[in-house]
Amino acid sequence: MKIIILAFIISISLHLLFLKKYKNDELAKNNSNNELVEKKSDVKFVKIKKQEIAEAKIEPVEKPVEIKKNEAVKKEIKETKPLVKNIEKKVERKKEVNFEKAKKLQDNLLKEQIVKNENSLQEKTLENFLSQKEPVNKEILTELEKLYGEEYQTFTKVQKAYLEKNLNNFQVITQRVLDRLGYPKLAAKLKIGGINIVEFMFHPDGSITDLKIINSSSYAVLDEYTLELIEIAYKDYPKPTTTTKLRFKVFYRLF
Secondary structure, three states: OHHHHHHHHHHHHHHHHHHHHHHHHHHHHHHHHHHHHHHHHHOOOOOOOHHHHHHOOOOOOOOHHHHHHHHHHHHHHHHHHHHHHHHHHHHHHHHHHHHHHHHHHHHHHHHHHOOOOOOOHHHHHHHHHHOOOOOOOHHHHHHHHHHHHHHHHHOOHHHHHHHHHHHHHHHHHHHHHHHHHOOOHHHHHHOOOEEEEEEEEEOOOOOEEEEEEEEOOOOHHHHHHHHHHHHHHHHHOOOOOOOEEEEEEEEEOOO
16 A cells, blocks of 8 residues: 555655646747737838939949040941042943943944945955964965965955865864775775875865865775765864865875
């Protein structure tokens, strides 16, 4: 029994201690809350009048350096504008002058090209070509004089210029056809060669007439073969502006 009574007393005392501690904790909390309320109440709100804000003037910050720079740039732009205008005017004037000169040159050229019962422009250029003191190629001129003899002096300046310019072309084109067709078989078998001279009239439309051998190679095989070559090769010859007698050599060589 004694033990039970002691235990009861101890439990009661413990309960009392817990109660006191709980009360002390609540008091402490209440005190802290009161302090916070007092601190919040100490805050004061200040109202600023609109008139005072309006009366307050903000002084602008001066930037003298930037203003001066802008003024200098504006001055430079103003000074350059008239220079640009002057340059544009000069360019326009130059263009106008060049255009007028071009027109005059064009008119002069057109006037020169108009035919008035005179020789054509092509004939004039050919005449000028032969009116030179020195011929273009003395060897070709000598060859033509040998081929045609005195008859060459009866040709017009246009015909002479055409022959001087194209004598080598006739021989080269004919030789090319000969190489393509091949050397005459009988002549190759007999190992014969030679040179003959062919003559024919060549017309501006590209046709030929009076084809013949005027100087034989001494071999009928070669002479007949030359006539066959010309019938093929003449289609590639440069055409004359007037009917011209063509006379040139055809070479047969065995290599």
